[in-house]
Amino acid sequence: MVIAGAVVVQFVRHYPGWAAMIACLAVAVLGGGLFLRYRVIEARRQRFLAANVELEKVDRMSGPEFEHLVAERMIADGFRQVRERGRSGDGGVDITAIASGRGKYAVQCKRYSKTVGAPEVRNFLGALANTFAGHTGVLVTSGRLTRQARLEALGAREPLILVERDRLADWLLGAASLLPVQPAGILIEGDEPAG
Known part of the structure; x- marks a missing residue:
């Protein structure tokens, strides 16, 4: 040498x-x-x-495959330092990422054929309040939220981005973005809380 x-x-x-x-x-x-x-x-x-833009394909994915799809979509949307954390011991968050000029994000993925209930939303909000304080929360589901789950999410202290089935389809196609954040407690015209 x-x-x-x-x-x-x-x-x-x-x-x-x-x-x-x-x-x-x-x-x-x-x-x-x-x-x-x-x-x-x-x-x-x-x-x-x-x-993997079709919801029918998403419906056949495993939980880890769905988390990987969400992480890849976030990278395509310009998020950086996207890290898949899912599996046991993930602290209630499946993906963490950073959006330039917007801070840290913590994502919970629910590849459900059924509805996501209030307990799942409360658990995610608990993870955001404790382990992931300072992160903007994003709940992505291939299903829909129950009315109570949506009310829990909209009542959160910090804005929580909700990506339910219809918005997921648009996001996977690139027709929607996780940014900008919709302020908590405000429904976009035409949005109805799921029943």
């Missing part, structure tokens, strides 16, 4: 022009390789998302 270092130093001293050209070429190759890797990963993500 020391001998190789000495050879490089001697080469740079005797041939500074060649050394600079080789260094530039190495940087260009490395940068090009990283850019190509990014493009391949992004193309793979887009194919995965395109293959």
Whole structure:
């Protein structure tokens, strides 16, 4: 190793022009390789998302597959440091992420064919109040919230973003975004609490 270092130093001293050209070429190759890797990963993500935009496919997913789909959609939407945390010991949160200029997000995914009830919402709000204080909460479900669950979510101290079945379909298609946050306690015109 020391001998190789000495050879490089001697080469740079005797041939500074060649050394600079080789260094530039190495940087260009490395940068090009990283850019190509990014493009391949992004193309793979887009194919995965395109293959899973239909709710019928979502309905056949396992819980971890659904969490992965939500995480990939968040990355496509511009979230950074997206981390899948799901499994036992996740502290009540399946995904954490950061949105530039908007702070930290904590996501609970419920791939349910049934409705999501008030106890699930309360558990998530508890996780947000304790372990994930300071995070904006996002509850994503392939089902719908019961009326009581929606009231619990809308009554939360901090805004809680709700992505129920219809909004999930739009989000997966790229026609809706998790941002901007709808203020807590306000229903968008046409929204009805689920029964």
